[in-house]
Amino acid sequence: xxxxxxxxxxxxxxxxxxxxxxxxxxxxxxxxxxxxxxxxxxxxxxxxxxxxxxxxxxxxxxxxxxxxxxxxxxxxxxxxxxxxxxxxxxxxxxxxxxxxxxxxxxxxxxxxxxxxxxxxxxxxxxxxxxxxxxxxxxxxxxxxxxxxxxxxxxxxxxxxxxxxxxxxxxxxxxxxxxxxxxxxxxxxxxxxxxxxxxxxxxxxxxxxxxxxxxxxxxxxxxxxxxxxxxxxxxxxxxxxxxxxxxxxxxxxxxxxxxxxxxxxxxxxxxxxxxxxxxxxxxxxxxxxxx
Numbered sequence: 001x002x003x004x005x006x007x008x009x010x011x012x013x014x015x016x017x018x019x020x021x022x023x024x025x026x027x028x029x030x031x032x033x034x035x036x037x038x039x040x041x042x043x044x045x046x047x048x049x050x051x052x053x054x055x056x057x058x059x060x061x062x063x064x065x066x067x068x069x070x071x072x073x074x075x076x077x078x079x080x081x082x083x084x085x086x087x088x089x090x091x092x093x094x095x096x097x098x099x100x101x102x103x104x105x106x107x108x109x110x111x112x113x114x115x116x117x118x119x120x121x122x123x124x125x126x127x128x129x130x131x132x133x134x135x136x137x138x139x140x141x142x143x144x145x146x147x148x149x150x151x152x153x154x155x156x157x158x159x160x161x162x163x164x165x166x167x168x169x170x171x172x173x174x175x176x177x178x179x180x181x182x183x184x185x186x187x188x189x190x191x192x193x194x195x196x197x198x199x200x201x202x203x204x205x206x207x208x209x210x211x212x213x214x215x216x217x218x219x220x221x222x223x224x225x226x227x228x229x230x231x232x233x234x235x236x237x238x239x240x241x242x243x244x245x246x247x248x249x250x251x252x253x254x255x256x257x258x259x260x261x262x263x264x265x266x267x268x269x270x271x272x273x274x275x276x277x278x279x280x281x282x283x284x285x286x287x288x289x290x
Contacts, residue, residue: 015101036074190228
């Protein structure tokens with residue numbers, strides 16, 4: 001770590017180095033330079049607002065909000081400049097972990113899942129939770145960082161304590177990114193269901209049948225669709241059918257029974273009941289009132 005005194009050093013071993021950088025001076029421009037070792041991972045937690053980060057190796061410039069973080073892999077030794085503006089404090093915590101330590105921890109040869117996690121880490125897939133937004137620290141992450149900083153024992157006890165806390169931090173990071181994948185998958189499932197309904201609502205289908213036709217369980221279908229569109233599958237089908245029916249009503253050449261069939265109703269009385277419940281009048285009265 002360059003341009004930083006050992007006073008910011010929280011912990012150091014052959015595999016892990018933790019530095020807390022804190023500059024609270026009331027100046028208009030506070031700046032720090034952070035170094036990443038060759039073949040290492042860095043967990044970087046931003047503890048003050050509006051921190052600028054510019055990586056020297058690629059020239060990438062980010063602005064982080066308070067309590068955001070990244071997990072970054074560096075194949076080569078590199079430096080990054082961090083600074084704040086407008087008399088803001090500059091405070092962040094860096095946990096640097098050797099590649100070999102992570103490799104031994106995950107043991108990628110033991111399973112495809114472990115190999116995939118290591119590959120995602122090395123590809124920096126855990127850099128951002130969304131394309132442009134870094135992930136936010138959770139309350140549990142804050143508590144772990146505080147425990148690491150405040151731990152008073154030294155020697156082997158500190159080493160074991162820090163390593164256990166870092167493993168927990170990594171678990172929380174992986175869980176957060178798994179939630180991202182779940183949200184994306186749920187959105188894809190919901191859009192698939194909606195596309196199917198948009199194309200088939202005029203047929204005599206029920207919500208229960210859609211799950212079978214799309215290969216999605218009924219419970220998941222109902223939950224993901226409602227969470228995404230704030231309407232149940234059944235109500236969405238009804239809405240589309242009624243909109244179609246109201247458009248067809250103006251054409252007096254089309255029989256009510258034909259409209260019912262076109263809107264997915266096998267029996268005209270069921271169509272009439274649904275239409276009246278939706279619009280307050282029967283199909284015949286709506287037509288006659290035009």
